[in-house]
Amino acid sequence: MRTINRCPDELRLLAYLDGDLGDGPRVEIEKHLAGCPECLENLVIAKETDMPTKKGLWNGLIEFAKKNRWLLASGLSFGLSFALPRYFLQFLTATVILSLKWIFDSRATKTLIMIHNAWKERDNKGLHRIMDRIDIKK
Amino acid sequence: MRRFKPDPAGDRRLVEGCLRGEDFAWDNFIRRFSPLIFWAAQKRLKRWSIDLPWDEIDEIRQNLFLRIYEKCALKGLKKKERVAVWLALVTCNEVATYLRKNKYLRRPTPSHKILYSESAAISPKVSVLLEDALAALPHRERLIIKLKFMEKYSYRQISELIRIPIGTVAISLMRGKSKLRKELKKRGMEGSLK
Ligand SMILES: [Zn+2]
Numbered sequence: 001m002r003t004i005n006r007c008p009d010e011l012r013l014l015a016y017l018d019g020d021l022g023d024g025p026r027v028e029i030e031k032h033l034a035g036c037p038e039c040l041e042n043l044v045i046a047k048e049t050d051m052p053t054k055k056g057l058w059n060g061l062i063e064f065a066k067k068n069r070w071l072l073a074s075g076l077s078f079g080l081s082f083a084l085p086r087y088f089l090q091f092l093t094a095t096v097i098l099s100l101k102w103i104f105d106s107r108a109t110k111t112l113i114m115i116h117n118a119w120k121e122r123d124n125k126g127l128h129r130i131m132d133r134i135d136i137k138k
Numbered sequence: 139m140r141r142f143k144p145d146p147a148g149d150r151r152l153v154e155g156c157l158r159g160e161d162f163a164w165d166n167f168i169r170r171f172s173p174l175i176f177w178a179a180q181k182r183l184k185r186w187s188i189d190l191p192w193d194e195i196d197e198i199r200q201n202l203f204l205r206i207y208e209k210c211a212l213k214g215l216k217k218k219e220r221v222a223v224w225l226a227l228v229t230c231n232e233v234a235t236y237l238r239k240n241k242y243l244r245r246p247t248p249s250h251k252i253l254y255s256e257s258a259a260i261s262p263k264v265s266v267l268l269e270d271a272l273a274a275l276p277h278r279e280r281l282i283i284k285l286k287f288m289e290k291y292s293y294r295q296i297s298e299l300i301r302i303p304i305g306t307v308a309i310s311l312m313r314g315k316s317k318l319r320k321e322l323k324k325r326g327m328e329g330s331l332k
Contacts, residue, residue, distance in 0.1 A: 010227035014220055019301055030300065034277040034284070042230035044289050045181045047299070049142070049174060049226045 007039050008032060017047065070105055074098035142174045146219035153218040168203055171225055175199045178229035188242055202232045264327070271321035279314030286311055 008016070008029055015021050016029045033040045065072060074095045081091030152170060155163030179195050206212060206228070215224055236242075272280050278300070285291040285299065293311075297304045 010224055010231065011214060011216075013227050014217070014224050017223065017299075018217070018220065026301075030281055031277045034281040035273070037284075038234065040281075040284060040289075041185050042182070042227055043299075045178055045185075045230055046223050046226040048181070049178070050144075050223050 007036060013039065013043055013046070017043065017050070068102070070098050070102035074102060142177065142222075144222065149221050150219040153212050153215065153221050157212055164207070171222070172199060174222055174225060175202060175229045178226040179233050182230045182233045186237070188237065190242075194236075198229075198232055198236050201236070202229060205232075267325050267327060268322070271318055271325055271327075274321045275314055275317050279310050279317065282307060282310050283314045283318065 012021075012025075012029065016026065021029065033043065074097075077091050077094040077098055081088045081095065084091065149170075152163065152167055156167050176195060176199065179198055183190055183195075211228075212218075212221070215221060272283070275283070281300070282296055285296050291299070293304045293307045296307045300307070302310075
């Protein structure tokens with residue numbers, strides 16, 4: 001229903017939103033959205049109608065637990081090391097292994113590796129780059 | 139939008155009923171989606187800071203249903219369960235058409251003033267400069283900057299919309315911001331970009 005400025009029509013924007021377009025057409029729409037505030041705002045409004053029904057607290061907890069299962073396991077193991085002093089060292093080792101697992105599973109990995117490399121090379125510029133990177137993640 | 143609950147399966151049945159010309163299907167369609175259309179129309183108007191009297195918004199709503207009916211527009215909708223999102227987009231365009239026809243709207247209003255500071259209104263000159271500086275950026279960085287600073291989207295929301303990893307969003311944003319700063323300097327503006 002819209003013809004001005006060769007703006008994509010509603011069906012096309014919907015296809016974009018749903019990820020139904022090939023790479024070429026996708027980039028075309030992206031270029032258009034970057035330069036056409038009207039279409040971008042329309043898309044943002046339409047996306048608001050699209051909010052999933054609110055997740056229950058329980059589902060949220062399960063999702064969190066799944067995402068951070070290694071962290072939770074390491075916390076549990078840390079607690080157990082005090083609860084069962086006889087196996088203190090064993091549980092402490094498990095804690096370290098599990099938290100390493102968590103670090104390497106999470107998105108923090110890349111940053112950690114970068115910090116390690118920069119530290120090894122005493123690369124100040126690199127460190128600043130990482131600081132930017134950390135800052136921007138907040 | 140308190141009165142509109144998402145119901146993809148129900149919406150699909152409703153649209154199919156309309157297409158088959160079932161009794162009352164069209165009435166139900168209008169009843170179901172009118173609140174959504176009012177909501178989307180008001181959102182669209184608010185973003186242009188335009189106040190329309192209620193009866194004019196209702197006129198837009200009626201025109202919209204009439205046009206969908208006359209043009210058999212529902213036939214073209216492949217994903218019938220997505221009719222609500224599609225209708226929101228159609229509503230936005232219907233509002234724009236109405237405003238242009240009635241001279242409420244001369245040209246798309248630049249809404250990028252929020253990039254600078256939310257409260258202080260910036261002069262048209264500065265806003266042109268800013269748009270000009272933004273135009274020098276690659277399209278993806280420009281899009282991400284607009285989503286982040288104007289729409290207040292989170293990294294996750296941006297990554298879901300553009301369908302790129304969150305890390306890529308963060309890096310593009312960082313690059314985009316530093317490029318924008320350079321472009322603004324070139325144009326003699328030293329504003330602080332959050
Ligand atoms: Zn457009």
